[in-house]
Amino acid sequence: MEALKVDDLTKAVVYLIRAGVILRIGFCLLRMIGSQEEASMYKKRAINAGIFLVIAESIWQLISIVFYYYS
Incomplete structure (x- = not known):
């Protein structure tokens, strides 16, 4: 079994x-109608x-940019 990588988790x-x-937005829209x-x-x-x-x-x-810069 292959281990999950950090990239897959993110x-x-x-x-x-x-x-x-x-x-959440869909729920709020339905509640607005009702x-x-x-x-x-x-709203x-x-x-x-x-x-x-x-x-x-x-x-x-931003996290991706920082990891790319420092790796």
Whole structure:
């Protein structure tokens, strides 16, 4: 059995983050459709999930650049 490499684990984490954010935004959109009173709250939560995705992707790219530079 082949051992998992660090690169495989980081790709898995990135895919999990992306999938989680997509599911979170979808959930917030469905809740916005169902409840007009709480629509502004779920809109803000969906925007925050999108911001989290941008920050998480930026961090992973920065880590890749640092590892490439020092290796």
